[in-house]
Amino acid sequence: MEDVTTNAIVPPEHRSGAKIVAKATGVLAGHVYAREVFQLLDKDIDYREHASDGDTVRAGDVIAAIQGRTRAILTAERVALNILQRLSGVATLTRTFVDAVSGTKSRILDTRKTTPGMRTMEKYAVTMGGGVNHRHNLTEMALIKENHIAVAGSIARAVELIRTSSNVPVEVEVRTMEELEKAVEAKVERIMLDNWDTESMRRAVALVGGRVELEASGNMTVERVGEVAATGIDFISVGALTHSARALDMSLLHEGVVT
Numbered sequence: 001m002e003d004v005t006t007n008a009i010v011p012p013e014h015r016s017g018a019k020i021v022a023k024a025t026g027v028l029a030g031h032v033y034a035r036e037v038f039q040l041l042d043k044d045i046d047y048r049e050h051a052s053d054g055d056t057v058r059a060g061d062v063i064a065a066i067q068g069r070t071r072a073i074l075t076a077e078r079v080a081l082n083i084l085q086r087l088s089g090v091a092t093l094t095r096t097f098v099d100a101v102s103g104t105k106s107r108i109l110d111t112r113k114t115t116p117g118m119r120t121m122e123k124y125a126v127t128m129g130g131g132v133n134h135r136h137n138l139t140e141m142a143l144i145k146e147n148h149i150a151v152a153g154s155i156a157r158a159v160e161l162i163r164t165s166s167n168v169p170v171e172v173e174v175r176t177m178e179e180l181e182k183a184v185e186a187k188v189e190r191i192m193l194d195n196w197d198t199e200s201m202r203r204a205v206a207l208v209g210g211r212v213e214l215e216a217s218g219n220m221t222v223e224r225v226g227e228v229a230a231t232g233i234d235f236i237s238v239g240a241l242t243h244s245a246r247a248l249d250m251s252l253l254h255e256g257v258v259t
Contacts, residue, residue: 003075014070017258018077019050020084022057023249027095029053029128030087031064033121034080042072054091054128063250067258077252086118087125088248094129094241100222101236106229109134109215109237122242134237143192144172155179159186171215180204184212192237194218198227205232 045068152158195218
């Protein structure tokens, strides 16, 4: 990695220390990835955590201390901070949703609405915030949506086709009570209620009676999830966890020469 500014100013063997400091309150996530960024440029760099992933940090808290080649520290700074800030933002937003459903059986799920190239990292951050990963990719679970049903001809036929070609769990997205009943009859592992109003969700929970896991989805907000959780729904999926999280502000401060 070429950094013309740092390489012009800093001698190759120059060694120093630095610290990463939080500038806002939030949930920390991303140490493992930030450490790897620094170690790509200096395999012997010393990266010490002062707060663990999943911890709540506040403005002024030292998150990590770093010692090693100054060129590596300054060149890796922005990439490492970008990752820490992004993942901590995801973890912080997730924790807000998780706290909003506290005391209920509902669990907060992420989705595949992730930043290209960062899915594994962002889904890790969701777990640090107390959320649960849905599927990482299209092979872990079959999710039958309306277009799949239209092609197959029916929910029953779509489920049958999945069962004969794979042994993965099956989830079906439904829009009406009639479709819900058909999905229950098909004995799928989970049913997604997509964009249902709260009262209809409550009726769905009563109808299913615990026979199948139920997931609520569609434009979920922090203000609404508590009401949705109170219906007795098993899961609430929130795309905003990864597509709308605000980065948690941090900075790296140089601390002088070390020997």
